[in-house]
Amino acid sequence: MVNARRIYVAGHGGMVGSAILRKLQQRRQVGDEIELITRTSAELDLTDQAQVQAFMRSERPDIVVLAAARVGGIHANNTYPADFIYENLMIECNVIHQAFAAGVKRLLQLGSSCIYPRETGQPMREDALLTGPLEPTNEPYAIAKIAGIKLCESYNRQHGVDYRSVMPTNLYGPGDNFHPENSHVLPALIRRIHEALSEGLDEVMIWGTGKPRREFLHVDDMAEASLFVLDLPRDVYEANTHPMQSHINVGTGRDVSIAELAATVARVIGFDGRIVCDPSKPDGTMQKLMDISRLTDMGWRARIGLEDGIRQTYEWFLDQPESGLRER
Template structure:
């Protein structure tokens, strides 16, 4: 009796934090043939290149983790880049996947799709019920479009394209750029460099009062593979026709002040924390309702301080790259 051929899985964005974690998860799981391409090999914003790629390779599953991402500063500074690049990448990949018979696709969105003042914790049906956070609206609109693309292909063509909405992610492979990174890598680098210089004070943007939820990227990868592998009948039974996305998070949040104090402890900083209240806080609170994912058999397992220690260890091992 001949063995079944392992499925060919394309991970788009495999060099990013989430994509690389998904690759690690799939390699650990085994039983598949992984397909990856660098940006130099395949520019996902170029429709012809994406069409040629899918025409050449018999892809059966796609993890669409490729995206242009960044923190408040980057989103405010490059709004056109954020909306254009993300719209083009996801539209090209989703359309080409359908055209060339890809059975299953998982689109990775973001918790910023929900309204700025959404009821907390944010449930999936909060989508499109209010005004978005202005500082990352272009990025959020692109991600909402990706969800609706998946929904629309499912409705019109009977595809099995699913979307996962992660909360704030961190961990190995994160971007530790001093200006364009998210809050955890920015603070990890700032506290580390303060320790190296012997500083007595670290200045942090905002008031420290906003509440945020953080998920280790390895948990995100495990959740993504779990959702992708759910039998179609179980997935469809948990969704509504116009609600094909699912939240991924821990269901627990903390204040930015508490986060900063934890990162100070992890990095060994013992000085003062100062708050620059002239800088924006962003959304007051962002906590995901993860009950639906829990009902489908998955919950996060990595606690915040342990995850931060893992992220800091990765930063220390790669800090020469960032110094360059």
């Protein structure tokens, strides 16, 4: 870790923020002199400029990790577009500007692969940003995350600070959201197939043709990658990026079809019924794979395989009171 030792993790209660917090706590246990600063959303409303200003002035962190965001799947994005664009813009504006005003020289903000155009080439390179129309179903969220990248780049250019951005592919793991309406595809499949097993069903229906391909990264790998990028000397980071495209993709470099994903989840859970596709439902973008060459050239690769990661995630899910299957 860089010399600074007071680190504020915004969004430490979420899936990604909690994973980053765990990694930092592990570093502290092996001797790193790190002072971790956290606040729950009840303690600090990041959409409130005055609250964030007072917090930054009082705590004076050396480093800020911005993992806080309003997130959700396609249903949530379609249902609450105003909430998604407003809350994410306010969080980014408040945290980034007030960090700068409080003298924070280094910041890492986490974005999303949805920043790239719907029809961009595969795998998606960092320089594809702003080269075409976005996916309409999550455009408000994507625009907010693009604004976060440009905020960091603009503060770097005008004020000489060192604010960095990482763009993860689809994340999953302990702490994920398994809500039946607001979750992403992998936790949604885990819950649906889990419930089918619990209820003794002999088939599970999945949306679309099963042909779209998606890339999945375990949240613990994302946490490792985030701290890897944060730790990079500034000259190394800048040598591998561009002032106007300074974000770095984070992923595995491998994707699977939704049908293959469902089969893997079923195998992990122990469901031996049929997986039935419903082609009347939309497929969405047919492929979303990240070009991770920038990150691999700097020396980082994901370590957790998809099936092992799903197994770990399912074990975590079983330990939650609402799962109802731990006793079997």
